[in-house]
Amino acid sequence: MKKQYSYFIAVGIFMSTIFTSCEKEKDEDIVMTMTTSASGEVSISLAGTGFATIDWGDGSSSDTKELLENTAATLYSSLKFEHNYSDANTRTIKIYGDNITGLYCSALQLTNLDVSRNTALKWLRCQINQLTRLDLRNNKALILLECYLNQLTSLDVSKNAALTYLSCSHNQLTKLDVSNNNALTYLVCSNNHLTSLDMSYNSVLTTLLCKDNKLTSLDMSGSVMLTLLDCQTNQLSAVALDALFGTLHCIGMVEVKAIFIRDNSGADHCDPSIAMDKGWMVDITTIWE
Secondary structure, eight states: OHHHHHHHHHHHHHHHHHHHHHHHHHHHTEEEEEEEOOOEEEEEEEEEEEEEEEEOSSSSOOEEEEOOOOOGGGGGGSEEEEEEESSOOOEEEEEEEEEEEEEEOOSSOEEEEEOTTOTTOOEEEOOSSOOSOOOOTTOTTOOEEEOOSSOOSOOOOTTOTTOOEEEOOSSOOSOOOOTTOTTOOEEEOOSSOOSEEEOTTOTTOOEEEOOSSOOSEEEOTTOTTOOEEEOOSSOOOHHHHHHHHHHOOOOSSOSOOEEEOOSOTTTTTSOTHHHHTTTOEEESSOOOO
16 A cells, blocks of 8 residues: 555656656747736737747747748838737736747737747847836847837837837936947937936947937947937027037938937027038927928
């Protein structure tokens, strides 16, 4: 009887070990997770190659689909995974896949998003959520990031040297360092709490929208390809604006060269001719959206 009892114990331990091992292997396959309290119909778009699986975190069956390689411009309309939640309980969504290069997870009431395991990620659109942090240190292939209309108090993109497009407006950022993002061509950081912005390392930047901050300093000395600058509603003085105009080189073969400086303390006292003589259109009064 004792031998039989010991046998059942041994079998139980063995099966438990196998189950734990399988769960561990399954967890190791997760490349992205997100926490949501959304209810009703939700949609997540993925791009890449191979197959991807989404565990919706509510006990329902997981969804598996073969991915399509897509571009950033069409990511929002790429392969969609759709699901319907019957309530607004908080749950964790788990995503599995060997080569997921794009993620679109907008307006899902996300409070957490972990993409740190997905080193293949190139395009991330996670705007209109409730994110307070976003860890992108392992996403060195990232080209496009849209994270506007969240609750981010900081954003570290120092490891994302391939980044060309960054839209992080309507957050709570007090500083933004893009000195390592030499490939950046488009930056929107409006409606934050930035007091200074150094774009001297961004030589291929063409568009900068930084209105509705608290900027007292804006260094554009390295942005020789710039074609559009909107720094309305900041705290730039006449001296700061005159210095800014002096740094605008605009050597790119482009048609549009415009700067909007309305609602800065020095807007009525600066010398716009410095920029106008270089071919810029300088608008002191128009609200540009």
